[in-house]
Amino acid sequence: MKVIRTGAEWNPLWLKHLQNTHQIGFVPTMGALHEGHLDLVKKSISQTDVTVVSIFVNPTQFNNPEDFAKYPVTVDADLEKLAKAGVDYVFLPSVDAIYPTETHLKFDFGDLERVLEGQFRPGHFNGVGIVVSKLFHLIRPHVAFFGQKDLQQVGIIKRLVRDLSFDLSLEIVPTRREADGLAMSSRNMRLKPEERKQALILFQSLEKAKSDLLTGKNWLEIRNQIEVAFQKTPLAKLEYFELIHPESFQSYSQFDPNGKSSICVAAFIGEIRLIDNMPVIP
Incomplete structure (x- = not known):
């Protein structure tokens, strides 16, 4: 496994693989890797000839500076996991390598920008759009792999690829969960023991709501019951x-049983903001 830090280092390697007609798979991450990330890596290794994983904690997608400052950084452990998984290259750029000058461009993803995550994290998707565009331009993969846990981010990136005509395909990999159902997230490692227990309300609420919908119960009544359950959970504060x-x-x-639908949730558990989702009718 080779660690590269700049586009200039990657360019001759990319050209060599292109000349050998290799398919390049790309897994963009912010590090603090868990089994969910490794699912993306395994998918890339199984579907492409060369796998590149990036580790870059992108400052422009954090609307909360404290969240950025406290985001877990575990580079040595991440590199060990990626080497063991059989990754070919890790792109580990500095902030200056990604943002050599101040970025003045602003993305507006239309309706996606103003609901759910877009509503509660203003500027977040602009930061995502900029960094993903930069990474796509630098790495020039044939296939990029993303996780279903960040459902709205997937929608944003699909729109980015379509509207800007990026010459690549996207593969979306199902959410990996802990044995008790909690969606794997790098932020989970910041949860204290009691917070970790109470964080299960996200998954349990999704499961209950889905089950109730499929047995014919009214959606607004279901949501009201879920809101009450969150109010009774001392460390939880529901956003949506x-x-x-x-x-x-x-x-x-x-609920329309004949149309596609998913349930999305975001909540603070203590100071840690978690998100999750579950398809009802895929």
Whole structure:
């Protein structure tokens, strides 16, 4: 496994693989890797000839400076995991390598920008769009791999690829969960023991809401019950719990068993903000 830190280092390697007609797979991450990330890596290794993983904690997608400052950084452990998994290259750039000058460009993803994560984290998707565009231009992969846990981010990146005509395909990999159902997230390692227990309310609420919907219960009544459950959970503070179309991300006021739908949730557990989602009708 080779660690590269700049586009200039990568260019001759990319050209060599292109000349050998190798398919290049790319897994962009912010590090603090867990089994969910490694699922993306394994998928890339199985589907492409060369796998590149980036580790870059992107400052422009954090609307909360404290969240950025406390984001876990475990580079040595990450590199060990990636080497063991059989990754070919790790792109480990500095902030200056990604942002050599101040970025003045602003992305507006339209309706996706103003609901759910876009509503509660203003500027977040602009930061995501800029860094993913930069990484796509630098690495020039044939296939990029993303996790389903960040459902709205997936929608943003699909729109980015389509609207800017990036010559690559996207592979979306299902959410990896802990044995008790909690969606794997780098932020989980910041949870204290009691917070970790109470964080299960996200998964449990998704499961219950999905089950209730499929047995014919009213969505607004279900959501009210979930809101009460969060209010009774001392360390939890619910931001949203919405039934949405998984492509437009528009919220439903009632459940349509004949249309696509997913449930999305975001909540603080103590000081840690977690998100999750679950398809109801894929």
